[in-house]
Amino acid sequence: MTTMTSVKNAVSRRSFLQGAGGLTFAVALGAGGVQVLTPAQARAAARQGQMSTWVRIAADNTITILTPGAEMGQGSMTSVPLILAEELDADWDKVVLENAPADPKTYGYTRKRRGRVSQSMAIVGSRAVMMYYKPMRTAGAQVRKVLLQAAAKKWGVPASQLKTEPSVVIGPGGKRLTYGEIAAFADVPDKMPAVTPGELKKPANFRLIGKPLPRRDIPGKVDGSAQFAIDIQLPGMVYATTVHSPVQGAKPISWNEDKLKTLKGYIGAVKLKEGVAVIADNFEHVMAARTELQVKWSKGKAAGYDSESALMTDYPKKSADPKTKAKKVDKKGDTDKAFSEAGKVYKAEYRCDYGYHAQMEPLNAVARINEAGDQIEIWEGTQAPGRSRQGIAEALGFKTAQVIHNQMYMGGGFGRRSRTDYTIEAALVSKQIKKPVKMIWTREEDINYGMFRPQSFQHLEAALDKSGKLNGWKHSVIGDGRRLLTGGAKISKYYKVPNQSIVEQSAGKHGIRTKHWRAVAHVFNVYAIEALIDEVAAAQGMDPLEFRLKNVPLTAKARRVLEKVAQMSDWGKKRPAGRALGLSMTERSGSLGAQVAEVSVDRKSGKIRVHKVWTAVDGGVIVQPEAARRNVESGIHYGLSSVLKERATIKDGSVQQSNFHDYEVLRMAESPEEVHVEFLNRPTKPTGLGEVGNPGIGSAVANGFFALTGKRLYHMPFTPERVLEALKA
């Protein structure tokens, strides 16, 4: 296997398209799908500074494929180009990967939303493989066709008589030309051949997709050579760190510059929108300046806000108040009728606290302004390189072309790194002090000035018809988060309840920064939905699996994953004393998952322990099964950490937590001894896998806790205090 020791950032502009006796394919992804550019188009694009090569085939058989899969641990840096390599029939061992430049017009996937078509490189919502699957296959097939046609011309035979083996074209009588040999004489045609869907490989013929191939980023992650933005070293580089408003949304008015000036190595300070950056010659000096820095702040937007009283008192009041502003999320049938004619009605209310991302790599970026002050080079790890580059340009009053962008590995993203406010700060500092700068937020800053998964309160009602079938469903979710509150609330993707009314209510503005967080609203919505289903099942004296299979109108897909997870977990089998199972299901980014957790509880301390987790996922075609399995395992752990431990609270507008001692996350001794993930391997197009593992774990644990104790948990996370309270209830 060719391992990548470092991810180079595309080719140098000048060498673009000249190659070394090789072939360069420039492929643009446009609204109409994939378009391989003609050499003239590609040269024009290169002249405009747009790097638009996707694939380069060198005479030595090395094939370079650009990867737009921003890597934060999910593996899509490898899996996206692997899809192209599959249809190209490339020898994967000779494939080298390079990061695609931050240029969504060329390297973005096409997204249609609310009638708008746009191109994006944002690796969010588990999109990478899902969005790039079709265009990458088509592009690979087109490039292969060019190679076939070139070989056919050379041999004087029709291309239809040729076939390929990895990186070799095979002709009549077993004649062979390697892709490298072809690249040495062939040209990229002016008009690239069209590829119809029928010409793509049949899944049975896949050599790469669905095989347990290793990820390309892993070797560099066991020897310390993998480069994150925080690792960048530049000549003459200085260091910056920040203090942001302790009350979210406050602006700096003044600070003790006179004192800072006396400090060793201190260079200066830069006023930011909601913070102050201090700059010094090395990191220890900048930390000393940070300790000394005292800022006078304006009144923050969040001043006076108390998250606990909002969640415990205000939200339920507002939720029950018909005057509260509400937005429809989904509506089907006649809910009023379903409830008025119901055999039985059940209601429950659920809460969930704020969640912080706690990605391992604190937010940071490196920026270097040029001498003329009209170009900035950026090193950062971002989930959205296109948007970040544009944002930096806007903040500096530059055109996008004046921002040179280097994508680095991300030490975790989880939704936080799709908004790169920290990089903009680094860029502003570099521009102002005219030096290359490494800006690092401390962990304390990362939490204090965090962007949180919003807290929420939910009111749910379920109506059974006279025969006991689930016939009516009402769900309202309230908080301050708008579209961050509604994901996962639409149950119709798997539960075809005929009468449904799902709404999002606004609790007003708290002034707290909120953000996507691995599946965001699914975390609390799926928890509430699946906990209520479990409660209704228990009230009928039915097993929760049996109730779902018999009394809930399921899609065929839902039935399959439920049956699969039941088989995996041996659902009906008796568990050891003191343990019980909970069941849940989750839809996220097109994938459907069903989950079973085996739990126990220490009734003295209130600590819940999750021993085993089984998860069945229908994610369509699985491109890299081993990486995908680990991605789902990751979701399960990330979810469990949130469900059992993580809570951010805000008092008088200030975040109360500051590091891992008071924002506790799951540690090894608390993680399940066994985590089993299986895919249904359906032949449908791939769907997202990065966030299907975590939303269901809350209800799986809560439902297991009920099976064990007969008590319900209505507030996430299930901290020992809340567990003890529930046990007393």
Added chain:
Amino acid sequence: MVAFTLNGKRVSVATEPDTPLLWAVREHLKLTGTKYGCGAGLCGACTVHVNGKAVKSCQTQLSEVEGARVLTIEGLSTNSSHPLQKAFVAEQVPQCGYCQSGQIMKAAELLAKNPKPSRDQIVAHMNGNICRCGTYNRIVAAVERASKEG
């Protein structure tokens, strides 16, 4: 000026002696495999060996390593040949990878003193190292593999 041995080479750093070893190694000596995660000794991402013992380099002052042998992930082996590095690749452990240098250095300390640890011993030893991608089970599998194949 503080002098010590870093991955077998004599080095010296001219900065305040109370500077955390982490920043001396990363920013003065430019070995960036050791990571900053919390700066408070809570996450283990900065784990290195000092005289064979795993320590949190964010909580170790430069002055404490005067004359000591410091080993970072870069010095653990040549060509990733340490049994743990091979096992972490074989088990495809790292995801985002940011905590993994610390995980490997912490596990290396365990295997050096206890070549055949039980699962419980591995978990107890590794519990101070946080991984947010949830690779814990894979780490256990890799340590067990390294223990067998090492």
